[in-house]
Amino acid sequence: MGKFDFITDEIAGLKEAGLYNRIRTIETPQGAWITVDGKKTLNMCSNNYLGLAGEKRLVDKAKEYMDLYGAGPGAVRSIAGTMSFHHELEKKLAEFKEAEDVLSLQSGFVANQAVIPSALSSSEDAVFTDELNHASIIDGVRLSKAKRFIYAHNNPADLEKKLKEAVNARNKLIITDGVFSMDGDIAPLKEICDLADKYGAMTMVDDAHGEGVLGPYGKGIAHHLGVHGRIDFEIGTLSKAFGIMGGFVAGKKEIIDFLRQKARPFLFSSAVTPADAGASIAAVDILSESDERVKKLWENTNFFKENMKKLGFDTGISETPITPVMLGEASKAQKFSAKLFEKGIFAMSIGFPTVPRGKARIRVMLSASHSIDDLKWALEVFEETGKELEVI
Numbered sequence: 165m166g167k168f169d170f171i172t173d174e175i176a177g178l179k180e181a182g183l184y185n186r187i188r189t190i191e192t193p194q195g196a197w198i199t200v201d202g203k204k205t206l207n208m209c210s211n212n213y214l215g216l217a218g219e220k221r222l223v224d225k226a227k228e229y230m231d232l233y234g235a236g237p238g239a240v241r242s243i244a245g246t247m248s249f250h251h252e253l254e255k256k257l258a259e260f261k262e263a264e265d266v267l268s269l270q271s272g273f274v275a276n277q278a279v280i281p282s283a284l285s286s287s288e289d290a291v292f293t294d295e296l297n298h299a300s301i302i303d304g305v306r307l308s309k310a311k312r313f314i315y316a317h318n319n320p321a322d323l324e325k326k327l328k329e330a331v332n333a334r335n336k337l338i339i340t341d342g343v344f345s346m347d348g349d350i351a352p353l354k355e356i357c358d359l360a361d362k363y364g365a366m367t368m369v370d371d372a373h374g375e376g377v378l379g380p381y382g383k384g385i386a387h388h389l390g391v392h393g394r395i396d397f398e399i400g401t402l403s404k405a406f407g408i409m410g411g412f413v414a415g416k417k418e419i420i421d422f423l424r425q426k427a428r429p430f431l432f433s434s435a436v437t438p439a440d441a442g443a444s445i446a447a448v449d450i451l452s453e454s455d456e457r458v459k460k461l462w463e464n465t466n467f468f469k470e471n472m473k474k475l476g477f478d479t480g481i482s483e484t485p486i487t488p489v490m491l492g493e494a495s496k497a498q499k500f501s502a503k504l505f506e507k508g509i510f511a512m513s514i515g516f517p518t519v520p521r522g523k524a525r526i527r528v529m530l531s532a533s534h535s536i537d538d539l540k541w542a543l544e545v546f547e548e549t550g551k552e553l554e555v556i
């Protein structure tokens with residue numbers, strides 16, 4: 165017995181089950197057409213919803229901010245690493261979200277680690293979390309001392325049952341993804357906010373796939389569902405529609421001030437760089453100036469989804485540009501993805517543990533950077549592949 169046998173066994177098991185993830189390498193900037201492992205392909209799996217990741221205005225602003233402020237912040241923010249561009253970024257994001265204040269963090273993943281253990285620091289607290297919440301929420305919950313109540317997916321009746329069970333808890337926090345990243349469905353925020361009011365619970369929404377996608381000018385799911393101002397902790401990412409890297413929390417001034425005192429990723433890890441902040445500021449400016457990209461994203465989404473359904477594909481319950489193509493077994497999804505790649509489409513398969521066993525899929529992500537001609541061609545390739553693998 166060697167001490168690394170468990171690793172050898174685990175990897176062999178993953179390969180056997182068709183779950184071993186072979187990560188491909190992209191050699192060009194993000195955009196509709198990219199070079200992947202030496203091959204030119206149509207990019208149908210990035211979160212670059214608005215085509216901002218490769219946008220020149222973002223690159224120019226990143227360079228400008230590096231010229232102005234250098235390469236890095238030099239220290240953790242609370243000690244000696246808060247620079248004026250961090251404040252500028254937070255102010256910009258607060259305006260965009262129409263929130264009193266914003267705390268900038270290193271990523272969306274980290275933002276969840278920052279908020280949850282800060283809000284729930286005692287075993288007398290209770291957390292109510294949707295069973296399909298993102299891994300970063302699950303890990304954030306694990307870091308808190310609160311008693312856990314996992315409610316059935318998007319099910320306010322089950323949430324209420326759990327709230328009743330924990331009626332005597334000290335702090336209560338309800339947490340949900342805004343848009344669920346694997347199925348593309350949307351949380352019932354109005355009902356959740358009503359229950360939060362009724363039981364005196366705080367609300368937290370992770371809007372990673374909603375910002376830049378939902379609501380006027382892509383302001384996010386709270387605006388889309390008419391609950392703006394009722395979400396206590398709005399988590400955002402700059403790595404999806406904004407096209408860069410970074411995370412943030414938007415909320416009331418007092419809440420953000422509290423996080424500046426308590427959130428461990430803020431207190432013990434350095435912050436985003438001048439280039440990240442510059443590019444993020446440019447992205448927010450572009451979004452605030454025009455909703456053209458958001459509209460194009462939805463035009464592409466509606467066109468592609470309608471035609472996939474007409475072809476006979478099962479695209480699940482998505483209400484957003486996230487378009488799962490349901491294929492069942494992980495090995496089938498892997499084969500489908502490999503065939504697409506041979507034909508020039510980059511769309512990765514997703515299997516367990518990211519989605520439940522037997523629910524493997526290709527997750528197609530639409531972007532404003534696609535042209536209708538790109539999508540017409542993609543539909544032909546999906547049709548041909550679907551017939552070859554007897555999916556349709």
Ligand SMILES: *Cc1c(COP(=O)(O)O)cnc(C)c1O
Nearest residue numbers: 271272273298345370372401403
């Ligand atoms: C992608 C995603 C994250 C992580 O965001 P990063 O900024 O890439 O760390 C967090 N939560 C949800 C729901 C996500 O989809």
